[in-house]
Amino acid sequence: MSAERIEWVISSCRLLAQIGDEFDDSQPFAGLTIGTGIHLEPKTAALLVTLQRGGARVVATGNLNSTQPATVEYLRARGIGVIGEPTSDPVVHEADLEGVLAARPQLLLDNGGDLFWHYLAAPYEVLLGGTEETTSGRDRLTTRRGDLGVPVLVINDSPIKQFAENTHAVGQSVFESYMRLTNRSTQGKRVVVFGYGSCGRGVAANFRNAYAQVTVLEADPVKRLEACLDGFDVSDRDDALAAADVIVTVTGAPGILLAADLPLLRTGAILMNAGHFPHEIEADAILAAGRVDAAGPGLETVTLPDGRRIHVAGRGHMVNLSGPSPLGNSIESMDLGFALQSRCLEAIARGQVGGESVVVPVPKAIDDAVASAYLRQVVGVAAG
Secondary structure, eight states, rough: OOHHHHHHHHHHHHHHHHHHHHHHOOTTTTTTTEEEEEOSSHHHHHHHHHHHHHTTTEEEEEOTTTOOOHHHHHHTTTOOOOOOEEEEOHHHHHHHHHHHHHHHHHSSEEESSHHHHHHHOOOTTOOEEEEEEOOOHHHHHTTTTHOOOOOOEEGGHHHHHIIIIHHHHHHHHHHHHHHHHOOOOOOOOOOEEESHHHHHHHHHHHHHTTTEEEEEOOHHHHHHHHHHEEEETTOOOHHHHOOSSSEEEOSSSOOSGGGGGGGGGGOOOOOEOSSTTTBBBOOOHHHHTSSSEEEETTTEEEEESSSOOEEEEEEGSSSGGGGOOOSSSOHHHHHHHHHHHHHHHHHHHHTSSOOOOOOOOOOHHHHHHHHHHHHIIIOOOOOO
């Protein structure tokens, strides 16, 4: 990944570019520090540069197994403080998060609830609030609403984030990652998708559109019914796993696919996780069950004692940000989501969001403004 490529990605984020031009004049973050723990890749560089243009001192660290060195170098060259280096070690990652909070940021841009969780262990007075990107983080922070006491706006609860990034972009990028990592066909393959939230819906649809036979496994009976009425098979878990060629977890919950499930799996099954945390697939225990060989960048094969071969992508980390050319979601979808981030942080910095707004969705006025801006600037039509 070159600096020229990063610049190309940033120049393609048209909403962020417009917001950055506005921030050059309005300086909503003047005198404030924004701390973030987020996937450090070119599209997030566009977001952090935009916040910096608004007057913020930005201190960032990455997420496990997704930090791209060229992006770190790019950000540091532009005066954005990056704590730590790429890592898949949870202990190192925890220390990097503490390094971000040592700067006492007034605003937090969180991904998975990690920074707010550390803040709750050692609160400090100057925190104004912040944003949380994911459903996993929202669920985690909801249990501590009463302790937070500052506004936390959940980007993933925005309808824009749900359909634009989760359903369309995550579905597309997970499918693309399967093709990139394996170079295998999908026609006629039996694909099992765990979870039918907005991300799982997109993953299932993209594999079906590529002529795979898709089964959805969903614990929520209403979502399971939805998957059934959308035309997906909703068979019994064990039967589905026994027939699967590809298994994708996208639930946000831990312990979805375990080493104890290995006796069910057919030889050649490919295991991929699309959830935020690397705990949906018990990857280390699965790989410890036999002899492990590298099957290519981002793909490992474990040969079990009975001769069956199971393939694990990205050691259970987010598959669309692992392996060679980890591009993640599309530029346009992230431009939308990061426009929401920018506007939400701006609203908190300006005192436009009350302290009672603790772990709540993006305000509708911000959703409406971002949707209108995209229609006007990117699509080229009036909002209505």
